[in-house]
Amino acid sequence: MTRGMIVKSIAREVLGDKGAEVWSRLELIGDIAVIKKPIKTSLTLEDFRVLGEALIRRIPGVKSVWLAVSPVTGPYKTRSYTHLAGEERTWTIYREHGCSFKVDITRVFVTPRLGYEHLRVANLVGYGEVVVNMFAGVGVFSIVIARVSKPRAVHSIDINVDAYNLMVENIKLNNVEDIVIPHLGDAAKVVEERLVGVADRVLMPLPDLALDYAPHALKALKGPRGFIHFYIHMDMDKGRGFLGRAIEIVGSRVESLGWRLFKADSRVVRKVGPGLAQVVVDAGVEENG
Ligand SMILES: C[S@@+](CC[C@H](N)C(=O)[O-])C[C@H]1O[C@@H](n2cnc3c(N)ncnc32)[C@H](O)[C@@H]1O
Structure with a gap:
């Protein structure tokens, strides 16, 4: 049985038909289980606590269970949580693609749902490339790229001091100090002050700012050609026209x-709400004229 199936059967056993409201809303981050509370639900806090206790008993390795009571909000893309069961601890070691990341779920953005994307982009990075990651969080993209590919350098920027400090720890934890260079600050400012004309490839994994910060991403490129990965939100339609429209918007x-x-x-990349998707446009760009 997959872990998803185990969670589904625990939710059904503990909550009966109401279990269907939550089983697909569970994320395992290291030894922490997070249940994302549906906006509309008939489940009470007590129901969630009972489910939390069952997850601790039945899923090997789960030591702490939290209910995410808000969507990701604010510039740092963090959530609010209520403790449900097990240890009242919000930091853990999250593992992905052979790398380890110290995270604190209340202070930084982290989701295993980006795992495939981290590896996909890492596999696109060529030998000796210089990469700029404008919205790096605790450094997951940057460190997976450093470990999987052979870049010369990955400049890794975040504005959240907690994410930056954890990124610095994670760079050491994964022995990539000679490749991943952490920067604290607003990505636009960091690029303008330190990273103009350095990059073969730029990552913009923040849909709120990717299009607005395009001038700075372009300035970071060595030019006259390079690659930028734009992450944007798109309304999905029944066909796949929105994927073409995403390219037109970036173009x-x-x-x-x-x-x-x-x-x-x-x-x-992933669905982020009813009818809404996070889409990545892998853009090869060149200067006009
Ligand atoms: C969606 S998260 C990044 C996720 C991360 N790349 C990953 O794969 O796990 C977006 C990050 O952008 C950071 N951020 C927000 N505004 C920023 C800015 N102006 N400059 C740099 N970083 C910023 C946030 O603190 C947050 O850590």
């Missing part, structure tokens, strides 16, 4: 800045 943004796309692919 017109870079054209407004004097660049153009010489190559572009797009894919759904």
